[in-house]
Amino acid sequence: MTELTWKIRSSTYIHKGPWATLRSDKCEMPDGRIVEDYYVLEYPNWVNAVALTNENKILMVRQYRHAAGIVSLEIPGGVIEDGEEPATALRRELLEETGYEFGDLELLSTVYANPSTANNKTFCYLAKGGKKVQEQMLDEHEHLIVEEYTIAEVKQLLADNKIAQALHCTGLFYALMKLGELH
Incomplete structure (x- = not known):
């Protein structure tokens, strides 16, 4: 070879x-x-999740993304801190951003945003059994709105190109495959 x-x-x-x-x-x-x-x-490594509540709703977050100058609809996630395991980082990010705790985490994929110019990877999870346990605990420069969608609504958002973050689309497609929702 x-x-x-x-x-x-x-x-x-x-x-x-x-x-x-x-x-x-x-x-x-x-x-x-x-x-x-x-x-x-x-960049530091990242983690995100398709987060399903106990009511089978997918939690999404809406926030402003300055580099692109857009308000973006995304799945929750964020930076993995030094020495932190991806699953631990995900549980922390989900709690901080949404106020939800999840009982079941499954790693779906590990992807690179742009391996030609950036060295970091993103761990994409499916989180199930979410229940609200607290209010959001956002970082100083974070302002995001938590929204709930049915699986059918998320599929339509993807079909209509309403989710701009490529890594989040990737996680959503892997999760929808895992859930048997893509035909």
Whole structure:
């Protein structure tokens, strides 16, 4: 089989921040050619979930996303903190963003948002048995509205291209397959 992996010869950090870091790698391709400046965005890993309540409703969150300049309808989730397991991060994020606790978590997929320029991955879960146990506990710059949808409504939102976040669409499609809802 043909070798495809590049070797990193050196890395230089251009910017280091809490949410994004930019580095420039000097790489050697398998055939010996050198790539002088390959820019890589380093992000923390993320987690999200298709969160089903005890009433079989899917919890979605609506919030403003500044980089795109849109109000986005999404599934709940967020950043995995250093040293945190994905399932632990998900339980924390679900509780903070929605006020719901979930008894059953199942990892559906692990995907990369853009493996050509970013190094992080997203763990997509199906969370079942959700019950509201508290009010939201949002971060300083978070403002989101929790909404409930039937499975049929979510399928229609996807069909109508009303969910713009690609990683969340991915999680929704995996969950709908798992639930036997895609025909």
